[in-house]
Amino acid sequence: MASRQNPKPMTIDEGSVHIDPAVNKLKRILEGKPEPDFLPGEYIGNYTTIYNMCIQKPPHDQSQELYDKYGGIFEDYAKHTVLPSIMEKHDEYMLRELSRRWDINKIMVRWLSRFFFYLDRYFTVRRSLPSLTEVGMTSFRDHVYNNVHFNVKQVIIALVHKEREGQQIDRALLKNVLDLFVENGMGSIKRYEDDFEDFFLQESASYYSRRSSRWIQEDSCPEYMIKAEESLKKEKERVAHYLHSGTEPKLVDIVQTHLLVLVAKQLLEKENSGCSALLRDDKTDDLSRMYRLYHAIPKGLEPVAAAFRLHVTAEGNALIKQAEDAATSGSVEEQVLVRKIIDLHDKYMAYVMDCFQNDTLFHKALKEAFEIFCNKKVAGSSSAELLATFCDNLFRKAGNDKSNDDSTIESTIDNVVKLLDYISDKDLFVEFYRKKLARRLLFGRFNDDHERSILTKLKGQFGGQFTSKMEGMVTDMQLAKDHQTGFEEHIKNLPKGVDFTVTVLTTGFWPSYKTSDLNLPVEMVNCIESFKAYYAIKTNHKRLMWIYSLGTCNLTGRFDSKPIELIVSTYQAAVLCAFNNTDILTYQELLEQVNLSHEDLVRVLHSLSCAKYKFLNKQPASKTISKTDTFEFNSKFTDKMRRIKVCMRKFKKKKKEKTKLIMIVVKQVPLPPVDDRKKVVEDVDKDRRYAIDASLVRIMKSRKVLPHQQLVSECVEQLSRMFKPDIKMIKKRIEDLITRDYLERDTENPSTFKYVA
Incomplete structure (x- = not known):
């Protein structure tokens, strides 16, 4: 039987006879020379030759030799064909040639790796060698890219500079070339960064440093910002069109640094066009642009917010000074001032919301600015008092004029609550507001919806404790109506006497009022006894305390000419009724x-004998009252009015006027007490001492031991929602609590306190 013989092993030289013509043909095709395409048989023939050489038994296996030959083909082509063709070109033509050669190299790698594919299947994997594709790419990098990238980089930078100066360039070409930088990193961005990006960023920094120096001298702040914004936009477009995406944050940072950060102070403080000028001239578009530019920079908005705070503070201080200058005899036009402050707040809150995109930094700046000037006194009046007076006038007018627009009043209430948030002495506002609310409620000059609306908003903003007493006052007024209805029902079957109206108040809710042991006319005494009898039936264990200083009475004065209705206080009524039984009485x-x-x-x-209406004749005649004076009922008094309201607060008017009177109506409705600013402040100071004591004890009870500084800071933090505690007062209260055995000093460290259980 004849045996089958193995074919003769093929050497690398013998194999090259088949391989080299195919490689040369491929080169000619890639160079654009006339050459027919590969036939299927040619491709299969080359693949088979390489396959057979690779599967030969050792020592005839030609895999290593073929692998080396594959690398040599690319090396020879790169050194002797590609590199010379690139180096002979200049400027943009060099980039085009490099881009073309890079594309050719990728095609060549794809075709030759097919011929030598069997090496990738087994040989390179088993030996852990670079793949055929990697060998082809590495050869281009080592023998072409490494020799031309410096010159290429210079050309790219020059083209970018031309584009920055407004000229057109071939962006697609730059993208292809820069992709070559990235791809020659073999999966890493480092080669692109080292060979191009670092130098490009340095050149960009130099370019924008020069631009910035020139623009900051030549342009106004708005013009400069337009150029800066446009530059940022163009650089981002540049990245999108041909630079690597990783370059964008670095490039943007350079542009921001040189165009915005380094010149921030100079730009924002530019005379006649800086941030303050933009705010002054209401340049909202420019302010929005300033926000957009500096928002993207870490801490970039801080100087803008600082300028905003200073500007708002200056405008607020100007309003305070205007009000101070316009104040006459210590009287402040609080309606004008508060309205202007509300308008100022609305204006700059709109800036915060629109121009500054509701940024918390600008909310804080606005708050700090308003806290500065909203806590200044005007002609001796605190901001808390002025705001309370503003509310009082607003609600009294709303109570008297039913045609008021409710939406406008609600908007004003919202603004009042916002302004109050900036005032440190909120407890002082509460006390002033409570006293004025009492006058409105007791005098019937209020709108229940508006009063409840502001209390609801204040409660939501500052808590229930803030409004508890005032809510109690409003509730009392409703209960008082119920009591009056019940009282009228109770006396309807009794003989008709004097009309009598009573407002029952809860002592803890209302301000304290002056009381006296006034001797009332018998008609009033009968009324009071009737109400006491009714009230005793309705309630248990509650005692009525009558405040005559708040009452008003309607009397009919029987004068010779005609009867006239007089509206007087309870005190005035008691004096006038004393003349019902006699015409002359001494002081x-x-x-x-x-x-x-x-x-x-x-x-x-004085109000009855020396003021505008002289219902009593005084002897001797003078403008002052003395203990030796004698008073006589003036029956000759006459006036064209049929109803006269007699006020005790005016002492100057001179006219001679006359009366004889009989009491017919008594209303136990309060007159507004004279505001005693000093007393309000004293009451608030007393309440603050109690609040500080309670806070200190509360803190020490939970902490047991605390150093002095920490105790003070925690106390300030707890109380600052209502008022700004004075540090000296806190120290005094601590000493007082020590003497009262609530606290004690640590024996080893006197600056540390202990809670005494």
Whole structure:
């Protein structure tokens, strides 16, 4: 039987006879020379030759030799064909040639790797060698790219510079070339960064440094920002069109640094066009642009916010100074001032919301600015008092004029609550507001919806404790109506006497008022006894305390010419009724009969005998009341009015006027007490001492031991929602608590306190 012989092993030289013509043909095709395409048989023939050489038994296996030959083909082509063709070109032509050669190299790698594919299947994997594709790419990098990238980089930078100066360039070409930088990193961006990006960023920094130096001298702030914004936009477009995406944050940072950060102070403070000028001239578009530019920079908005805060503070201080200058005799036009401050707040809150995109930094700046000037006194009046007076006027007008627009008042209420948030002495506002609310409620000059609306908003903003007493006052007024209805029902079957209206107040809710042991006319005494009897039936264990200083009475004065209705205080009514049984009384007789203090009786007699309406004739005639004076009922008094309201607060008017009177109506409705600013402040100071004591004890009870500084800071933090505690007062309260055995000093460290259980 004849045996089959193995074919003769093929050497690398023998194999090259088949391989080299195919390689040369491929080169000619890639060079664009006339050459027919590969036939299927040619491709299969070359693949088979290489396959057979690779599967030969050792030592005839030609895999290593073929692998080396494959690398040599690319090396020879790169050194002797590709590199010379690139180096002979310049500028943009060099880039085009490099791009063309890079594309040719990729095609060549794809075709030759097919011929030598069997090497990749087994040989390169088993030996852990670079793949055929990697060998082809590496050869281009080592023998072409490494020799031309410096010159290429210079050309690219020059083209970018031309584009920055407004000229057109071939962006697609730059993208292809820069992709070559990236791809020659073999999966890493480092080669692109080292060979191109670092130098490009340095050149960009130099370019924008020069631009910045020139623009900051030549242009206004808005013009400069337009150029800076346009530059940022163009650089981002540059990245999108041909630079690597990783370059964008670095390039943007360079542009921001040189165009915005390094010149921020100079730009924002530019005379007649800086941030303050933009705010002054309401340049909202430019302010929005400033926000957009500096928002993207870490801490870039801080100087803008600082300029905003200073500008708002200056405008607010100007309003305070105007109000101070316009104040007459210590009287402040709080309606004008508060309205202007509200308008100022609306204006700059719109800036915060629109121009500054609701940024918390600008909310904080606005708050700090308003806290500065909203806590300044104007002609001796605190901002808390002015705001309370503003509210009082607003609600009194709303109570009297039913045609008021509710939406406008609600908007004003919202603004008042916002302004109050900036005022540190909120407890002082509460006390002033409570006293004025009492006057509105007791005098019937209020709108229930508006009063409840502001209390709801204040409660939501500052908590229930802030409004608890005022809510109680409003509730009392509703209960008082119920009591009055019940009282009228109770007396409807009794003989008709004097009309009598009572407002029952809860002591803890309302301000304290002056009381006296006034001797009332018998008609009033009967009314009071009737109401006491009714109230005793309706309630248990509650005692009525009558505040005559708040009452008003409607009397009919029987004068010779005609009867006139007089609206007077309870004190005035008691004095006038003393003349029902006699025409002449001395000062001392009146003092004993009505049982008023000297000061109150002087005020009453002055209003009845020395003011505009002279219902009593005084002997001797003068403008002052003395203890030796005698008073006579003026039956000759006449006036064209049929109803006269007699006020005790005006002491100057001179006219001679007359009366004889009989009491017919008594209304136990309060007159507004004279505001005593000093007393309000004293009451608030007293309440603050209690609040500080409570806070200190509360803190120490939970912490047991605390150093002085920490105790003070925690106390300030707890109380600052209502008022800004004075550090000296806190120290005094600590010493007082030590003397009262609530706290004690640590024996080893006197600056540390312990809670005494």
